[in-house]
Amino acid sequence: MTPRTATAALVTCAALLAATGCSSSFGGDKSTKQDTDAKQHLKVLIATSGDAETKAVKEAAAAYEKQSGNKVSVEAAKDMNQQLAQSFAGHKPPDVFYVNSDQFANYAKGGSLYAYGDTIKDVDDFAEPLRTSFTYDGKLVCLPKDTSTLALAINTDLWKKAGLTEKDYPTSWDELRKVAAKLTGGGVTGLVTSDEYQRLGVFMKQAGGWITDAKQTKMTADSAQNAEGLGFVKSLLRDGSLKYAKQVDTSWGGEALGKGKAAMTIEGNWLTGGMKLDYPDVPYKVVPLPEGPAGKATLAFSNCWGVAAESAHRSAAVDLVKYLSSGERQLKFADAFGVMPSRTSALAQYAKQAPDAKAWVDANAYAQGPVTVAGFDKVLSQFNTELQSLRTTDPKKILAGLQRNGEQSLAKGN
Template identity: 35%
Template sequence: MKKTGYMAVSLMLAASLSLTACGNNAEETNKGTEATNNAAGNATKAPAAEPVTVTLAGWGASPEEQELLNQTLKEFEDKNPNIKVKYEVIADQYMDVIKTRLIGGEGPDVFYLDAFEAPGLIERNVLEPLDSYVTPEFDVADFEQPMVDAFKKDGVSYGFPKDFSTLAMFYNKKDFAEAGIAAPPTTWDELKEDAIKLTKKEGDKTVRFGFGVAPELARQMFMIQAFGGKVSDEEGNATFASPEALKGLQLVTDMHSVDKSSGEPKEVGAGWGGEMFGQGKASIVFEGNWAIPFLESNYKDLDYATAELPTVNGKKGTMAFTVAYVMNKESKQKQAAWQLISYLTGKEGMKTWTSKGFALPTRKSVAQELGYDKDELRGAIVAGASYATPWQAGSTLPTIMNNFNNQFVDTFMGNSKLEDAMKKAEDVANKEIKAAK
């Protein structure tokens, strides 16, 4: 996604919504809220009477995942013969396309929304609040709390998560045995010690790092939080250069610049952590559920295991990446749209969708029924769900992320001091955020 395109669409959407907001007085707003609540109440009492078509938009997936989604949608249609689902794959620039269609009044009834993008769309008032549609049978308490909270604002739910992954520690069992390490590290200090033992050199060249690192905000946010730091404040300004945030980030950079026991994928010619790990160029990486089918397909003989991430400052932490089904506030088929969302994120639909393990269920009962909580490889990923930090931090996160990533890679590689790099990134981010207001 080009930055200029993203910004242009965002500004168009913001301008459109501002004009709409200015044209509504308090009385009209109250009437609209009452009408929405009435419609929502009716939706919980009876299925749609007339045959309707609900449009659903999402991004592309593997053939296996697409087959599972098709199966889930067919099961929904069989159980709801009065509702047809028109599913569309938006292959390129997904969010730009969605935002453009929302501006033009042609948005889908239901669509995928990544937690990263959720605060921005919630803030722009284009999503239908869902709490009034929910019945006790839907069992909201069954969801992993961080995942469902990722799509809330001021206690109001705007989406329900369809799947997720946290980060877990993937470790090479053969490397551990050769280094005399009996069990995976459970604290950062242990990780630091083990990574040194696992690092392998040939002359002056490191051919295998003990720890493979992704030096980006999406993977390091929980490290910022480990000592009480924050990525941003309530006004959306970047705050990742605080002393508390730097404490966690320093642990990451020191393993590379001081211990020489960690490296990023491109240092060994790999594209990402899973490939780095599969090629035997890192003994430990922090990756998600997506790495399991990749490793099974490309490195069948790799002997590895997973564990929860090591504690930092005595606290458990990890990242969570999750996607929800949300409803277009301007949908003309809200009753049917909710029936679709409630099935896809309900226990039955979620069981079908996550049955092969390509995606993990956000409902605790489904994870238990499918055995993922006890799975040899996926158990650690599921275990992190209850305490994970979702990958989001308000509507200004895209700006914050870009500036953080540019400077953190530089300091990770030893080209600048961490404190100086993060201060520079924070200042530039905040100038851009202020200019955009």
């Protein structure tokens, strides 16, 4: 599942390369001898969002054990990227593991992933944009585990207290500015979100911009559209109607919403599990993000089920992934911890079962996926650092730095 805040996830394989040798291709044997025993022991490493997700994955693994006769051990990582990097460097990786879309290209380029996508008969049932996020050198390397999009979550008690009704749900930037201002005061900020491109990037996209072109071969960061998007965010920051989560002493938007410090937040469907667990008595409503000058836009996030190239159990590992990726199992995961199915057939069923998630489900039709270029995570990490000072910095200056750093990264062939 996508982390509530993505900044920590940018401690990557690439960043650890100099110290550890992240890739299994660094002296690794690509033709690892395969275990042919009838019953095998598979090790699974996950980056969990909490107890609900860990429990659901372990229950699924137990069900697979009964069906297959194989044994499956599930471990929840404390630092997913670091643990994976070290396991690849030591040539003792887990057999199956989560791979975040931000990190996928690093591992694929390094030869750490076994490409099994061509063995999946019903692969077309997985949403095409998600498959693209996990394709490298023209091959689908791993199956998308789930999908998440961003929407606007509203604390309905604070909304009513401000004299607002459902008719006032914002559908444009102008309306968002007005309601955010009206909701701000008395210890409440109209809109609170994270200080990172994984949230603020929606405004760039809504203005008609994005970080790269569609093929991810050319930087487009310093466009007028991107400047307009970040300029809108800056204006809200200066007005005080938008604050970053840490400015209101919270770690993420969901916490700010639950504690009544934010009337609105921009978050993904993982919010469902967080609110249910930590703030079960706080009423909230999820609506589509307001449209920008270029229309509707949001961001999408996903993980895939990676299989290690150096696993001695690749066949059994792929069999486990097929089980975990079934429509039935994806729906159980969705019910357990709020992720949306990556299968289009299961997503349609999920939409019927979870009407409150409609804004997130519908957003899949116009969502922008992450930049998936090897080594680019370092560029995005610096971008996030610069966004922290957006309130007092010219957006064009921040975007010029992103353009420059991105061009250098692409030129190096990362």
